[in-house]
Amino acid sequence: MKKKSSLTLQARAGYMFGGAAQTTIVTLINVGLTYFYTNVMGINIAKVALIMLISRIFDGFSDVIAGVVMDRTKTKYGKARPWILRMVIPHFIALIAMFTVPHTSENLQLIYIFIAYNFANTFVNTFAGLALSTLNSLMTRDADERSQLNALRQFGAPVMELAISAFLIPAANLLGGDQRAWIIVVGIFSLIASLCYFLCFLWSRETSEEERGANKETTSAGKGFLAVIKNKYWYIVLITWIMATFYLTISGTNLSYYCQYLLGNVDYMSIINTAEKLSTIVLTAVAVPLMIPRMGKRNMMLLGACIVTAGHLLTFVAPLNMKLAVVAAVLRGAGIAPCFAVLFAMIADCVEYGHWKTNLRTEGLIFCAATVGQKFGQGVASTIVGGLLDSVGYDGTLAVQSMQAMEMIEKIYLFTPVLCFGTVVVLMLFYRLDKELPRIMEELEARKRTRNC
Template sequence: MSRKKKDEVRYDKDGVRKVMRIRDYFADSLGQFSLNAISGIVGQLTYFYTDKVGLAAGAIATIFMVAKIIDAFTDVFMGNIVDNTKPGKEKYRPWLLRAGIPAGLMLIAMFTVPKGTSTFQLAYVLITNVILTAILYTAIAVPYVSLQIVRTNSQEERSFIGTWRAAAGYVSGMVIAILIIPITNMLGGTQSAWIKFGVFFGALTILFMLICYKYARESAVDASNTNEEQVVEEVEEQISLMEALNKLVHNRYWVILLVIVFASNVSYGVTAVAGTYYAKWIYGNDNLVAVAGGLGLVPTILGFAFLTPMIKKFGPTKLLKYMAAISVVVNAVRIINPDNFVFNTAMGMITTFAGIPIMALATVLTGMTIDYNEYKYGIKMVGRTSSIQSFTNKIGNGLGAAVIGWCLALASYDATASVATEAVRQAIFTFSIYIPIILNAIMFIGLSKFDLESRLGEIHAAIAKRNAQKEDHQE
């Protein structure tokens, strides 16, 4: 009975062959766990470099800014590399090892800052950060995002992959954020303690990337084959980067999604920092950040628990549109009583719940735009399409963090003041309430115009007909 069930050919609600098993989802999600572990640890490095190594905070900030600029542009080149891989060779899967294993080793090197002059140490910090984040992380992330698209043709399974990835990434991020300080303090609180922490997560990254590599697959299973899992090798025309970019900007759905993802990431960049200022200057107690963060775990857990049934009920596009609308309304309601901790925390829990789906489904919508590329141009451009989205993610997060600084600067913010001025209060309300309202409204409008999901049936049929005609012509 179990054997028969295992070999049973399965189809989703759209009649597309399903190929994923629980084992596949789990193995695939370990890649996201590793990526978020890297980014989470990098996010803690300012404290490590200043308080454990003794480097100047201003110099470290400058180095991170330089590394971020380089990092933002390497995605485009990585997408071009994978899309122009020679026919007959795997495009995406090999990078999980080519970059995954070195990334685990480089994660350890981040903490082994040698003794010497500050100039020498800063050079070491810059080089290791650029290698890990701009080169190795990107060389994993772009192919890894692409694998979600080519692994299965089922929109349902792509959504489930996104859910598993988002959950694994969230767990990884929370583990780093919550445990890195107490664990390193327990180990002595020195640079040596941080090196031990780095060794553990470096080894874990290598192990998880090996598992992810083992169960990854380059191309989706042929839906017409009902006896065995024969994969379809797709050979695409190799085009230049500029030609690919020209085609992408003429794909209206890709442009719309670019705006949606950009707005989403600016919002994430803002809210990731805004809470501390809000607690200190509006509530009068910055310790309330931890309380709000702890309560925020509840809607996060519920968001992931209900994500799959919500996707089945509404579909990816409608679900994201509804969540954006909820965020607009809830943030607008906060204006009624912006000073009350209980009221605003309750509203924040709702927006946290509403923000979970975009974490899992942005790549699913990217997959739809890739299908449209094939329909419109006869070429998917998987790597370059995915890499531009990654580029937008990085720029959006960076801009979100910068918005806070700009708002505070305009309000003449003074960190040593005992009480916030009215201008500072309004600045905090601006980046905590008003800007999120605008960003979620942009997302709602964009999602309202993103009707690609309803067209997928006709698009896939047209692609299949064109491919069949090509085969007949070749014969």
């Protein structure tokens, strides 16, 4: 007999909208923020990159604080949902604030960027993103349903990524290309994203305290950290997420420069990104739901990483061929679909593994893997791009860049996907949790029955 799902259609839709909202800040940073600061505001790229790197220190603390706070939150809405609601308005403000840089001295501009960037990424995106990720393990304890939820999240996310990638720079240029134009376009995306977060809160539901298997006593932060560092699969998923974020940030940031200076038109960026995101969306909607129960999460991640790596190798044949760039983008998107469809479900499985191994359940701290990995990857990746381009004399105010800068932009474009997803392939060779999870879940259920006797 087929097991009845514990998730309503409305709850699934809510989680999908949450995925669309959560990726907005990340995508704006990856696709347009550095380009805006350097080519619209004329700020030195190395200084922008340094701000993003320094911000990782604050991000590390904010992720830990958010994880502890989330594990200690107890409201009538649950532990994760209330934080999604609390971040709706700050999320709207934060997105716009990153682009409202005042026209003053460069030092004051850099101070403003530091504050606005950290408000958006270190505070708002930390709490909202961690709440959404944690919600996956709180809406259901069924591994297949978690994978389905994550697939829906990864359907909503690339839809928003597609919209931003396709329209952000072209729409801003259409409105004049100045700061005012960028603020108008970003404001529209900000409003849509905040509405998506509100729908996520409104429609999603957390399971009961008993079904979550939560600890009746609050776990101390120290014990929680010790439990996390004993979780071997947490490390594998953490590094996987860092590699995925490296790819999104480095490729997203560099692609605008690649299209403008090597392909000759910055608007080509929207075509390449659209090809990649559409491929991801179609595969996520059509093929991924059929693949999850047949292949398992580890095999899907492995397959996807291999497709991304092999597909992108086509660009080495003719790096300046636009048609080949689009074909490679479609193949990358096809590989990214299964990778991101299972990533957060794998983290949710790490929660069960940690609970089984240590008898402590720390969803908030475990899901710090997502936000720590994402933002650490973002900061370091942005610094890598900025440092490499600055080292060869890149200047965003120039219409024509030096030959050394052009060569560096090309190398970043060619090698980033291969290095990032090649690493993921190696990591998946050591991941065995899919096979172990059924036994782990049986033992956890047996422990719960024993406690209730």
